[in-house]
Amino acid sequence: MSTGRPDILFPLFSGLETLAGVGPKTAKALGALHVEKPRDLLFTLPHSVVDRRRRDTLQGLGPGEIATVSVTVLRHQPPARKGLPYRVYVEDRQIAFQIVFFRGAPRWIEDQLPVGEQRLVSGKIEMYDGQYQMPHPDHILPPENAEDLPGFEPVYPLTAGVTQKVMAKAAEGALTRVPEMEEWVDPALKAREGWPDFSVALSQSHHPLSANEVSATSVARQRLAYDELFAHQITLALARSQVRRGKGYENHGNGRLQSKVLSALPYRPTGAQARAIDEIAADMAEPKRMNRLLMGDVGAGKTLVALMALLVAVEAGGQGAMMAPTEILARQHYKGLQELAAQAGVVLEILTGRDKGRVRADKLAALARGDIHILVGTHALFQDEVVFHDLRLAIIDEQHRFGVHQRLGLSKKGAAVDVLVMTATPIPRSLSLAQYGDMDVSILDEKPPGRTPIKTALSSTDRLDEVVNHLRGPISEGRQAYWVCPLVEESEVVDMIAAEERFKTLRAALGEGEVGLVHGQMPAEEKDRTMAAFSSGELSVLVATTVIEVGVDVPNASIMVIERAEHFGLAQLHQLRGRVGRGAAASTCLLLYKPPLTETGRRRLEILRETEDGFRIAEEDLAMRGAGDVLGTAQSGLPRFRVADLERQSALMALAQSDARKVLHDDPKLETERGRAVRVLLWLMGKDEAIRLISVG
Template identity: 70%
Template sequence: MSGRPEILFPLFGKLTALDGVGPKIAALMEHLDIEKPRDVLFTLPHSGVDRRPIASVREALLPATVTVEITVQSHHKPANKSRPYRITASDAGGTLQLVFFHARGDYLEKQLPVGARRVVSGKVELFDGVAQMVHPDFILKPDEALDIPAYEPVYPLTAGVTQKVMYRASRSALALAPELDEWADPALIASEGWPTWSEAMTAAHAPQSGADLSGQSKARQRLAYDEFFAHQVTLALARQSVRRAKGIENRGDGRLRAKVLASLPYAPTDAQSRSIDEIAADMALPQRMNRLLQGDVGSGKTLVALMALLVAVEAGGQGVMMAPTEILARQHLDGLQPLAEAAGVVLEILTGRDKGKEREAKLKALREGNIHILVGTHAVFQKDVEFHDLRLAVIDEQHRFGVAQRMELGSKGHAVDVLVMTATPIPRSLALAQYGDMDVSVLDQKPPGRTPVQTALVSTGRLDEVVAKLRSAMASGRQAYWVCPLVEESEVSDLVSAEQRFALLRAALGEGNVGLVHGQMPPADKDAAMARFVAGETKVLVATTVIEVGVNVPNASIMVIERAEHFGLAQLHQLRGRVGRGSAASTCLLMYQPPLTQSGQRRLEILRETEDGFRISEEDLAMRGAGDVIGTAQSGVPRFRIADLESQVRLMQVAQSDARKLLLDDPSLRSKRGEAVRVLLWLMEQDKAIRLISVG
């Protein structure tokens, strides 16, 4: 696998090798993410224009794109330069005006002499009852009219790059596309009735109708599958190399876990027990574990994670649990401490706040193995942090840690097992795209004792009623969150700021009763405000979305989200999950500013209908698209040029099982099909995979 296969050289050459693409246009095409002929191939038309000829403009439902044969009747030169140049022509059924701005009369007289027959194609509109075609796209002699495509593909454009340029470049790129050996499973090709890769490319660039442009067309399905498959082979290779890396067989004898279970006031849910068993079985294998624990808000991930950490301790090693923020790390500590005590296990925390002698003492205890389980933030990554015998790393909220950091953590111990926890239910297709290299355990039940949350929609006009409701809830000893979208009032935005709401609520509910946290506060102030709320000193906490992930205050039973229509579905679901953690009946009030947009209303209604995070995440994906649901491009979800994660989930699932089966049969991709897959990986620029094969 030394370098790119020769058969692909033309596709990875210079853009200027394509017809009609000079250095200037090549530079402009970079705005479309097009840097080489291959990228032109993977930039498919998004719509099409029907240019089949008709006898007369009268047959068309205007405005429309029309292709028609005309006879030129007369030229009307404008009196001055700012007026348009008009040419009157007739077709088989009536008259048509051709209109040109800033035109050169001598050029038009040569192109369209009076009495000549021409075929013109372009957009026709009615002005004062006269059919007009402004600047025809095509003006050809009747014997050249076959050059006009019957159905013309329409490509994405950028300033300075026209449809004609894209059309020519794509034809030229297709001519460079080689015939490649088949990398897909022949049985799949047969059952789906798919064309070969190069046939699919040719067909996708030459649609004959609107149906050919949809993701359901055979050609586009085939090309989408190829993208998914290359991506899943890459993930499967990564998974294989993790598994090949010798792990440690971590077998616990169950004594510590039994003590914890005995101390719990309730039995774990079936989903918790199943996940605990899956993880323990993985840890006992000689390969490294790489597992994702996916659970909705309040499904009891912490208990499952602790059980996994206890397996590592029972086996004679140490475990680490990483959280993205100090608040969350401390909360894990609070949640785990009583359970660890029940098991007689030493649990410590390490954050950026540990300094001097205290930090030294912790590091020494860790090196000597006197701390069994460490909870921390990314401070755990620092060079001087050494473990005596690290066996398991549990990472909370995966999307805050990159794959590189997962690897770095792995290097702290020898082949440590990795368990990633996420509280964001992820739709199946995204889980496959983002975590396809991992095995997944899902917590889809809630532990007993959690009360359902009543969700209601309230317009901002009823603010006073909401404040009155808070006052009576406070009187009966309850606590509430009040979430605002922005931190401070700005001229540009009428979104209510946390600062302003804090002032209003303090005036209404009493100075000492209301606290404030937002992202721009110094961390120490933020922690202090949270601590006062957790201790019950303040009754209402005004906050921006910093409280979204993981904060646990069982006594808080009211969540007010202001301007809820500005939040994403998943985010609203996470925020609502902060209440309903105790035994009191809980309420979530979604305050919105009327009038709501259709999608704003749909989002709020879905929340009112269901508390099932997985259903909510599927709806969110359908409404917003993959990029937005996960946030930024760095989230680890690949950008597909042709495939669409929302509508082609089934293809992604097929691609994953194909990729895993292929590597089971042919781990080093040496068979004939394996060699074809290598070419696919180069074609799809899966450099990571290529490195894994060359190392493997």
């Protein structure tokens, strides 16, 4: 079967200049709307409509309303002197009024509105001296062209150099190129939802007959949003089946090592932890490769679940690897896992970029022999020279920065490696389906016993001196505090300067040996030395940029001050707050903001004060900021949707996911009639990588 784009789609993928009314300048301007081909115009839908339905008269309308009436032109009144408007007196069926031009060539105005003739005019009306006026009508048409003006005129998104007229004409041109295509939507689903055919849905969306038809809930838009989400989920499902099709090891744990660790714990795992451990063990025992996401709220105990998964790999006779995004976090994992691994008699080692020469060579040799059971490290673990004896499980922590392609590449390290991705950033359901739809998901939504609630308070930066004075008490009692400096801008260097300034003022106020500093620009050794001094209690206050956002664990630290908290995202504030409340002492998080706060800024900080539930916080964050900002626009994993609305259509996303998985389960190579239609959809939506996955599969 051909793996090239179907011929019927070629007209939709030609240059924009092939459309009537689009020259090179307009084509370039449309790039700002991410419109590069006629196909893109199909999915650039109007966001509102203007009611242009005909009426007999302006009588009874209020200023600011838009009216479309048929008029007879009575007379012209050119301006008596420069700076005055040009007036044209007209009458509809009941009243006379003026059409007013504050600019425009007199000759053009005379041609448009010849005295004694009839014209259809449409525009916003105003009152002046008790008289109706229509300044600069949007449309002036002779009676024979009246049909050119729709009853409801679509309003498109615009950019510099592109008018509504140009946009409407270009979209119209693109619509004429939509070919006849077979249906890819399940017939039962289409009937149940009352969805129109694809081409009808496009036509209705571009020619709305009411304000309701431009809303996301209209059946035509629902249909198009589903098509977009379905194509995305097919792509993810193909990537998933690609991973799962690779023969996996059947990693059967016998529980021997796991039970040693569990019996050494001072508490029992939560129900959520036990459920996740069971789900992962069941996946690992299957002959297919595991591809699972473990999503846990701050402090929900992902480390224990990860260790249990690694022990399954070791019990089955293989090795496990755990990769963290930063060296600080890799060392933290190493420290956290070391004691528990020792209880089970398992050899755990760490490998980072800092291991050099003989030390590194010895570790690599031991790994290749199989003497190291579990290896922790940064992404350096996946360099070519790192060779495992028998890698069965790769765990990637905090990789919400990883797209599906990197995940596919990662699992190639071992012959049939199971992959577990962990994140402590709760992600709303719709986003996790968009981002991780190729994966199975386990969620940790309970806190282990012994974690103390955190009191969250708000304070203005005007009271900074008071805050510093308050710190003296807890510090003299041996407690420790984080002081996180503002995100001045997306620049490590500027953030570093802010952190260095705060470090100096706190050191002057609290004493030379009490305060340490870490930021992203420091050499790794220096950063680690400072972190170690804070962990061991030598330092009382750690001034930091957001490098401590994830995973840093100092149980004695019970105070978190976040300066200029209004600059941070909700999820990030929640992550930072989660660095305290890890010990027995009552913990406090103080959010310092610079007044006056915007309405949204205040709402964000108040949500944090109300709840510690990361999943609720993530949903609120999504509702307030939108999908792109919640995950960060540079996310490789998050696609841009033109029609679908991730904030409001998560149910549609879930439907698209289950449908996509079913289609591929029944027809893995997309060779049936519906399968071939799905291929056309993938080409139409620009999912070329998905087509390649089918052809190599």
